[in-house]
Amino acid sequence: MIVGLFVLVGIIILVAGILVLGGQQNRFSRTVKVSTVFDDVSGLKSGNNVWFSGVKIGTIKAINFKNLKQVEIVMAIEEKSREYIRKNAIAKIGSEGFIGNKLIVIEGGSSDVPAVESGDILVSSKGTDTDAMLATLQINNENLVDITENIKLLSEQVARGEGTIGAVLTDSMMAVHTKQMIANLNLTAANTAKASQALTQLTDKMNAEGTLINDLLTDTVVYANLRGAVAQLQGITQTASALVANLNETTNKFNAKDNAIGVLLNDPEVAENMRQTMENLEQSTEKLDQNMEALQHNFLFRGFFRKQQRQAEKEAKAAENQ
Numbered sequence: 084m085i086v087g088l089f090v091l092v093g094i095i096i097l098v099a100g101i102l103v104l105g106g107q108q109n110r111f112s113r114t115v116k117v118s119t120v121f122d123d124v125s126g127l128k129s130g131n132n133v134w135f136s137g138v139k140i141g142t143i144k145a146i147n148f149k150n151l152k153q154v155e156i157v158m159a160i161e162e163k164s165r166e167y168i169r170k171n172a173i174a175k176i177g178s179e180g181f182i183g184n185k186l187i188v189i190e191g192g193s194s195d196v197p198a199v200e201s202g203d204i205l206v207s208s209k210g211t212d213t214d215a216m217l218a219t220l221q222i223n224n225e226n227l228v229d230i231t232e233n234i235k236l237l238s239e240q241v242a243r244g245e246g247t248i249g250a251v252l253t254d255s256m257m258a259v260h261t262k263q264m265i266a267n268l269n270l271t272a273a274n275t276a277k278a279s280q281a282l283t284q285l286t287d288k289m290n291a292e293g294t295l296i297n298d299l300l301t302d303t304v305v306y307a308n309l310r311g312a313v314a315q316l317q318g319i320t321q322t323a324s325a326l327v328a329n330l331n332e333t334t335n336k337f338n339a340k341d342n343a344i345g346v347l348l349n350d351p352e353v354a355e356n357m358r359q360t361m362e363n364l365e366q367s368t369e370k371l372d373q374n375m376e377a378l379q380h381n382f383l384f385r386g387f388f389r390k391q392q393r394q395a396e397k398e399a400k401a402a403e404n405q
Contacts, residue, residue, distance in 0.1 A: 114159040115154045115201040119187070121175040122209075124154050127176065127185045135176070135189045140164035143187060155259070157185060169196040174205045241400060 124146060133141040141160040149155045160168065169192030178189040189205065199205070 113162040115145065115162060115165050115199065116157055117160050117168075117199050117201070117203050117205060118155055118157045119157050119205040120149055120153050121176065122152055122154070124156065125176050125185055127156065127187070131184055131186050132179075133160065133187045133189065135164065136167060138164075140168070140189075156187065165200075166198045167192075168199045169193055170199055170203060170205075171196045172199070172205055173208045175208050203273045246319050 126405065127143060127146060129146055131143045132139050141158050141164070142189050143156060144158040144159045145155075147155045147157070158174075166201075168189055172189050172192035174189045176185060178185050300370060
């Protein structure tokens with residue numbers, strides 16, 4: 084009985100193992116065979132899992148060389164999961180975890196495309212290559228070591244007071260100068276703020292209604308009047324310019340000796356002749372007065388002058404009576 088009991092337990096364990104392994108390998112469920120082609124399977128083996136949206140839907144049944152450069156992967160997909168995988172889905176190579184077993188990951192697919200059928204070939208895409216990731220990570224680690232070494236050297240130079248940063252951190256005078264520079268910058272910022280405030284006030288005044296600048300900027304009538312005044316000023320300026328030109332021309336003529344006024348003003352001989360002429364005229368006038376007085380006393384003309392005197396007295400009386 085003891086032997087029979089051990090045999091029975093062993094048979095039960097064997098059957099259970101067969102059922103479990105068969106279930107993992109989809110031995111006892113209905114499946115459809117779908118294939119895909121890769122240039123490099125990256126260590127895939129028969130029996131590895133096939134995932135879709137993070138769920139196991141089948142296993143790899145066979146791995147065959149299709150030609151010198153391509154490898155065919157035959158997958159057994161569960162019948163109950165087939166309706167969710169479309170003919171335009173993409174197969175990629177992935178892994179369980181970061182360095183776990185390789186597997187096939189099926190992604191994508193459009194709802195308007197029919198579901199896969201047995202014998203369909205899915206389009207393949209190059210998935211994440213763990214070895215390439217590790218190689219890239221190794222390169223990044225080496226670069227990180229170099230960066231760390233450079234930071235170490237830089238910190239040592241700063242600690243020794245080398246360079247601008249080292250001088251700022253170790254030189255007390257540099258620190259004083261830096262503080263002064265910051266104080267000057269603060270003062271400049273304050274002055275800038277004041278200037279900005281003053282500019283704002285000026286702008287407010289310019290925008291205030293009733294001011295001349297606001298009227299010039301907004302009132303079209305004032306602007307038109309100003310334009311008219313400017314045009315009149317331009318006309319006056321042109322007239323003044325013409326007047327000045329005429330005065331200059333007249334002055335030039337006064338300074339020239341080819342005209343009577345120029346000769347009178349600039350020729351000393353003519354001036355002397357004019358003076359002499361005036362003197363002669365004065366002398367002639369005196370002599371003429373003397374002659375007239377002599378005529379008045381002459382008996383031949385005495386009657387005539389008396390007659391003229393009486394006529395003048397009559398006219399004077401007539402004017403008084405009126």
